[in-house]
Amino acid sequence: MGELTEVRDAAAVESRGSLNVRAQALQHIVESVALEVPGVHLVDGGLAGVRPGSPRASVRVRGTSARVQIEVACRWPAPVSRIAADVRRHVLDRASELSGVRLASVDVTVELAGTDERRAS
Numbered sequence: 001m002g003e004l005t006e007v008r009d010a011a012a013v014e015s016r017g018s019l020n021v022r023a024q025a026l027q028h029i030v031e032s033v034a035l036e037v038p039g040v041h042l043v044d045g046g047l048a049g050v051r052p053g054s055p056r057a058s059v060r061v062r063g064t065s066a067r068v069q070i071e072v073a074c075r076w077p078a079p080v081s082r083i084a085a086d087v088r089r090h091v092l093d094r095a096s097e098l099s100g101v102r103l104a105s106v107d108v109t110v111e112l113a114g115t116d117e118r119r120a121s
């Protein structure tokens with residue numbers, strides 16, 4: 001009788017569907033990993049949380065792979081092309097390693113977030 005109950009319980013769990021926690025967890029991993037790249041700056045959201053800060057990622061998971069769009073901020077003057085390439089490469093490698101999800105693509109947008117006073121003069 002115990003085996004029959006376990007089979008019914010397992011079937012009930014499988015028929016319930018799944019939560020989309022994996023995409024949200026991967027989003028947090030991607031955003032954290034992007035901050036490890038030199039030149040990327042954390043920008044707090046404005047307007048009492050209405051406007052999100054940076055880095056800000058959007059993740060679409062399909063099966064065992066995902067597509068990522070991420071926006072990061074840097075201070076002017078900055079080598080924007082290099083920062084974008086470094087973020088793409090680092091997110092592809094490190095986020096895949098940490099999450100176990102293969103990233104099919106990483107699209108990076110770099111925004112300027114103020115001036116680096118040490119380099120602007």
